[in-house]
Amino acid sequence: MSDLQCPARVFVARHGEAVYESELLSDAGGWLSPLGREQARELAQSLRGERIARVWTSDMARAVQTGEIVASVLGVDVVVRKALREFGVGDAAGTNGVPDPFAATFASWLDGDLTARIPGAESGTEVVERFEAVLAELADDHRGEGVLVVSHGGVMCMALSALARNLDMSHSRELPMPHCGVVAMDADVDGWVARSWAGSPLEAR
Structure with a gap:
């Protein structure tokens, strides 16, 4: 981020509840349910x-649909960025996800080891870097303004914990992100601070 005289106020939300074409793991698909x-x-x-x-939303349909509904109510436009999408399923694509093929890698990420990699997909470092690049872009574009980012539960939990200086990497271990749960973030010259997590206020450090 460049020097922020008027910092952006960023609200990062998980998409609404979704249904999927198949029970098999994939990097594509999913659309909002009526509840979503x-x-x-x-x-x-x-x-x-x-x-x-x-x-701003990821390019996955469930996030785009969530963003479009919100944008319609608020009377604003929508920007789509692929880098906001969920971490990839890698070699687990086409499997039923039992046992959880991501559990060990995700646990390593929350333990602070961002070199751990989803087999056939991204490392934690790569996930955080792509997510951070979009947040830096929108922080520069929206100085002194509020902006909503619609993304996904897994990437939110690990990337935001890595980026916010007042969060530990393990912050989300017992705090999974609900559908349309929001993390409020402030951008300043020192980086990012999380102000709240799914409705619960957080202390700055």
């Missing part, structure tokens, strides 16, 4: 007082 659409409308209402200037 209602969750997106509730998210929009909760942000009415935050002067949201734009919605």
